[in-house]
Amino acid sequence: MDYLEINTERLVLKPLGKKYLKSTIQYAMDYENTKYMCHLPDETVEETEEFLANVESEWKKEQPEFLEFAIIYNDIHIGAVSVYFENDTGELGWIINKIYWGNGFAYEAAKALISYTKTEVKVSHFLAHCDTENIASYKVMEKLGMSRTGEWGGRRNKSASEDSLEYQYELYS
Numbered sequence: 001m002d003y004l005e006i007n008t009e010r011l012v013l014k015p016l017g018k019k020y021l022k023s024t025i026q027y028a029m030d031y032e033n034t035k036y037m038c039h040l041p042d043e044t045v046e047e048t049e050e051f052l053a054n055v056e057s058e059w060k061k062e063q064p065e066f067l068e069f070a071i072i073y074n075d076i077h078i079g080a081v082s083v084y085f086e087n088d089t090g091e092l093g094w095i096i097n098k099i100y101w102g103n104g105f106a107y108e109a110a111k112a113l114i115s116y117t118k119t120e121v122k123v124s125h126f127l128a129h130c131d132t133e134n135i136a137s138y139k140v141m142e143k144l145g146m147s148r149t150g151e152w153g154g155r156r157n158k159s160a161s162e163d164s165l166e167y168q169y170e171l172y173s
Contacts, residue, residue, distance in 0.1 A: 006069065008112045011105065013069035016080055017056040020070050023077035024048055027097040031159055036134040037095070041159055067117075071109045073100065081109040083117050083126075090114075090123040094140070106140045114144065114173070124173050132165040141169040 006013040016024075027033045028048050034040035042048045055068045066084040070077050071094075079096035092113065094106045117123045128146060130137035138148075150168035 006112050006116050008108050010073060011108055011112070012072040013081065013109060013112060014072060015055075015059045016052065016068040016070045017059065018049065018052045020077050021045075021049060021052060023070075023097075024052060024080070027079060027095055030098065033095070033098045035159055036131040036137065040095070067113075069109070069113065071096070071105060073105060078105060079109070081106070081113050083113055083123075085121070085123065088123060089125045089127055090117050090121070092126055092128045094137075101136070106137075107143050110140060110144055114171070118173060126171040126173070128169045129166055130169075132167050138167055138169065141167075144171060145173075146171040 025048050028040055028042045058064045068082040071079040078100045081094045083090040096106050128141050146169035149170045153165050154163055
């Protein structure tokens, strides 16, 4: 599926893979960029390489369990947006290199991915989760039209020393 592209007004979403290793490392190994994330930061280049190899393998499947896209802005890889499938539901996620924060790129990419997933994969129920302190992320969810449907403890961000609270948002479309 390397040929798949989703175009928005400013962005191009392309299948994420090993060719984006250097640019993925810039955000995936950065503490500030990942402080609210459960599976990041990566601690080694090899960890990022392994993740990207797994993503590439998934793209080759006839029925992928998830789709991970590189977010391209002005021919620069600035982040990623994903949807993970389970029981006719798509769980959304995104990360933007902190250099590009505050420009609406996560919203634009997630909105395009929702549209693609509804049309091409026939998924109409979406979930997203974030740390309750990650204001930017839940603002994206709200702008996407998602509603907060849960809040609970027990979230462990990878670089945190203690658990935090998590919000869940949902969208039926």
